[in-house]
Amino acid sequence: MLDHVVRVMSGGGGPKIVEDRVRVVIAEDSVLLREGLTRLLTDRGHDVVAGVGDGEALIKTITELDAQGELPDVVVADVRMPPTHTDEGVRAAVTLRKAHPGLGVLVLSQYVEERYATELLAGSSRGVGYLLKDRVAEVREFVDAVVRVASGGTALDPEVVQQLLGRSRKQDVLAGLTPREREVLGLMAEGRTNSAIARQLVVSDGAVEKHVSNIFLKLGLSQSDGDHRRVLAVLTYLNS
Amino acid sequence: MATRYGDYGQYEVRRGRVPAVLRAPFEGRSWREFGYVLLGLPMGILLFTYAVTMVSLGAGLLVTFLGVPVLAAGLAGCRGLGSLERARARGLLGLEVADPEPLRMRKSGLLPWIGAVLGSGTSWRALLYAVIQFPWSVFSFVVALNFWAYGWALLTYPLWFWVFPVYLGQGGLQLYGDEQHSVYLDNPFEITVTALVGLLFTLATPWIVRALTMVDRLMVHGLLGPTKLSARVVELESDRGVVVDTAAADLRRIERDLHDGAQARLVALAMDLGLAKEKLTEDPEAAARMVDEAHGEVKTALQELRDLARGIHPAVLTDRGLDAALSSVASRCTVPVRVEVDLPRRPAAAIEGIAYFTVSELLQNVSKHSGARSATVDVWRSDDRLLLQVEDDGAGGADAGRGSGLAGLAERLDAVDGVLVVDSPEGGPTRITAELPWRG
Numbered sequence A: 001m002l003d004h005v006v007r008v009m010s011g012g013g014g015p016k017i018v019e020d021r022v023r024v025v026i027a028e029d030s031v032l033l034r035e036g037l038t039r040l041l042t043d044r045g046h047d048v049v050a051g052v053g054d055g056e057a058l059i060k061t062i063t064e065l066d067a068q069g070e071l072p073d074v075v076v077a078d079v080r081m082p083p084t085h086t087d088e089g090v091r092a093a094v095t096l097r098k099a100h101p102g103l104g105v106l107v108l109s110q111y112v113e114e115r116y117a118t119e120l121l122a123g124s125s126r127g128v129g130y131l132l133k134d135r136v137a138e139v140r141e142f143v144d145a146v147v148r149v150a151s152g153g154t155a156l157d158p159e160v161v162q163q164l165l166g167r168s169r170k171q172d173v174l175a176g177l178t179p180r181e182r183e184v185l186g187l188m189a190e191g192r193t194n195s196a197i198a199r200q201l202v203v204s205d206g207a208v209e210k211h212v213s214n215i216f217l218k219l220g221l222s223q224s225d226g227d228h229r230r231v232l233a234v235l236t237y238l239n240s
Numbered sequence B: 001m002a003t004r005y006g007d008y009g010q011y012e013v014r015r016g017r018v019p020a021v022l023r024a025p026f027e028g029r030s031w032r033e034f035g036y037v038l039l040g041l042p043m044g045i046l047l048f049t050y051a052v053t054m055v056s057l058g059a060g061l062l063v064t065f066l067g068v069p070v071l072a073a074g075l076a077g078c079r080g081l082g083s084l085e086r087a088r089a090r091g092l093l094g095l096e097v098a099d100p101e102p103l104r105m106r107k108s109g110l111l112p113w114i115g116a117v118l119g120s121g122t123s124w125r126a127l128l129y130a131v132i133q134f135p136w137s138v139f140s141f142v143v144a145l146n147f148w149a150y151g152w153a154l155l156t157y158p159l160w161f162w163v164f165p166v167y168l169g170q171g172g173l174q175l176y177g178d179e180q181h182s183v184y185l186d187n188p189f190e191i192t193v194t195a196l197v198g199l200l201f202t203l204a205t206p207w208i209v210r211a212l213t214m215v216d217r218l219m220v221h222g223l224l225g226p227t228k229l230s231a232r233v234v235e236l237e238s239d240r241g242v243v244v245d246t247a248a249a250d251l252r253r254i255e256r257d258l259h260d261g262a263q264a265r266l267v268a269l270a271m272d273l274g275l276a277k278e279k280l281t282e283d284p285e286a287a288a289r290m291v292d293e294a295h296g297e298v299k300t301a302l303q304e305l306r307d308l309a310r311g312i313h314p315a316v317l318t319d320r321g322l323d324a325a326l327s328s329v330a331s332r333c334t335v336p337v338r339v340e341v342d343l344p345r346r347p348a349a350a351i352e353g354i355a356y357f358t359v360s361e362l363l364q365n366v367s368k369h370s371g372a373r374s375a376t377v378d379v380w381r382s383d384d385r386l387l388l389q390v391e392d393d394g395a396g397g398a399d400a401g402r403g404s405g406l407a408g409l410a411e412r413l414d415a416v417d418g419v420l421v422v423d424s425p426e427g428g429p430t431r432i433t434a435e436l437p438w439r440g
Helices: A030-041 A055-067 A088-099 A114-121 A133-137 A140-149 A158-167 A171-175 A179-190 A192-201 A205-219 A227-239 B008-016 B019-026 B028-063 B067-093 B112-121 B121-155 B162-167 B189-222 B228-277 B282-311 B315-320 B323-333 B349-370 B405-415
Strands: A023-027 A047-052 A074-078 A104-109 A128-132 A154-156 B173-177 B183-185 B337-342 B375-382 B385-392 B418-424 B430-437
Touching: A023 A055, A023 B282, A030 A047, A030 A133, A030 A140, A030 B323, A047 A055, A055 A074, A055 A088, A055 B112, A088 A104, A088 A114, A104 A114, A104 A133, A104 A140, A114 A128, A114 A158, A114 A227, A128 A133, A133 A140, A133 B228, A140 A154, A154 A179, A154 A227, A158 A179, A158 A227, A171 B008, A171 B405, A179 A205, A179 A227, A192 A205, A205 A227, B008 B067, B019 B028, B019 B189, B028 B067, B028 B121, B028 B189, B028 B349, B067 B112, B067 B121, B067 B189, B112 B385, B121 B189, B183 B189, B228 B282, B228 B405, B315 B323, B315 B349, B323 B337, B323 B349, B323 B375, B349 B375, B349 B385, B349 B405, B405 B418, B405 B430
Parallel strands: A023 A047, A023 A074, A074 A104, A104 A128, A128 A154, B337 B375
Antiparallel strands: B173 B183, B375 B385, B385 B430, B418 B430
């Protein structure tokens, strides 16, 4: 399987994240997309340490890199890869998250399945992402998501969040939110920080903070500090 | 629609060497049939005793609740013995009788089982078999054994007639006798005639035994096999399974093609354009290069989508029919293909579609495996059948065995009551004929 590994740029070692420069391993069976992703990330000054074509090779590569003390910051993995073309990516990601708690995992998928997201988020939402493949078109946002996951944040696709909101059994409580609050809740669930939400909605940070406290009050959740713990609280709430 | 495998001339010659009448007493087949009849008696006794005991016990106990389960157990036993009988007929008579339909139980448990056993016609037919097989087996046992034993005894009479004067005090075998006079077979003429009669018996025995086993065949086939209706149901169920499986496999294939092809291209395209957008102001040259690449991606994606759509259903087939559609398939084949479609009018769309995909799959095989220099496709109608024939001058040796692409094709054709005939000797040429029901 190792012949699938393409060393794109040797990892420089050194401190984990130097000025947002993250070290990435890509697992994607389509060469076209693997090269596209590599170009996209290196263009933005990130290191693509290795590219592999299936889940097994991914786990092997990460284990090897870890043994050399060069664990990457984040893995970007396609859900569907050989040999079964079903959910190899998710399974490999879950395995990797268990083995290397510090490793960020961003899973890309042609379709968004709330079930996969739930499996990925099981336990902790630290350093995990699940995005529709199409999101790579928004280069800046996509790279932001990679960096966010690399530094322990969360990146959930708006569609996953939509599914979670739609499926939640807490519809009566959710109905009590104002449209703006629902919007903020969605962005929060995607894993964005207050300032990112403020930028997105073109409002002040203070306004976002006010909305967030309102949401937590209405949902009956206790305010928790740290963005990823906040995401976890929201997701657990929606999923319960 | 004959499949020609080698030449069977040799076989004909070997058959002709000894007349069948003389060969029959020594043929393995005759011995197996004889064995079947001999075994029939003990089996008949077993079946009859078992069936009569269980049924009368069950019937006698019917006044109490116990009768019903006993009766059911008896019937289930008859079914079991029935499968033993099918095995005996298969082993000794070479009679292939399919297993009858299994018990259909809505729930598991004892009561539903009893209901299923008592409600199934198969059980009662097995019981009827157990009852009537017995008298028949007695009759055929006696007839077969007597013919066989008398035949050989009389045939060999010239070898042992001396026993009579030496040990028994009479001239020979007594043909007739009362108190006044007796007729003994003791002169050479009589001995010869006796032996000839024995020969006649011996030669006739295999045919008599065969005639006797014909009745057994009918009984096993009629009473222990599936009924015609249920056999057709089984066939249709399996056909439906194939159709559903094929449809599901087609959908999976289309999804895979989309996922790996056009969808991936479009994502790459989106990525290129996204990068280009970012670069537009700072590095217009790089942006132009990316737009150029994206342009290439779009064209490839379009090509892939077009191929995929054609793979699902070619528009030209709907618009112009088989002739035009097959010409287009043929033009994409790697070898020159002559297409001749001779149809008075267009068949039903479903049949047209199957015909189209059959020919395109066969031509794909020609491109990939045959090593042919040219191929021909002929389509014509004969009565209520639509016939397709694909011929190539390649290496031959096409295998319609299990698991091959041709086997899959044959299975799909079978599901619509079609037939696939493969004639492909090693060294070629290969001729594959498919027959479909004509629906106008």
